[in-house]
Amino acid sequence: MFLTKKNLVLAVTAVAALGLGGCATYRDDFAKINTRLDSLDTKVQSAAQSAESANQSAQRANQRLDQLEGRVQQLETAPRREPRG
Template sequence: MFLSRQHVVMARTLGVAIVATIGLTSCATYDADFARINSRLDQLDAKVQGAAQSAESANQSAQRANQRLDQIEGRVQQLEAAPRRRPRG
């Protein structure tokens, strides 16, 4: 009877140790997963920032093009409204 009780105590202790070891191992696995996820998020953030800069540059180019069109629009309207010149000859 005494050996059986001692074995039960030893088995419990061993079981607790195994569960604790597995728990600590899984935490290390989660740390690696979180590091991988954070790395991926950093890469995506860099891509988003690059895309935002490209979009801002394209927006500025479009605004400059619109300003040039606005500048020549008056001259185009004058030419369209002017009387037609007859060809010589």
């Protein structure tokens, strides 16, 4: 079979159509992936904010424990009081 100009144009058109169709599929795939990445990024940022908030709460709790520890030591080392009566 000899390739005529018409057959050659048809073949090139078919190859181009398949190639462009593949690009559209990749474009859709990339759009889906980007959407998922955006969603994951939002979740990671939210988790980081929650972790920072928890860290600050833990630091405040540790400071409070340190304050109470000093008071407990004072009470433990204070002389015993004799009960009345």
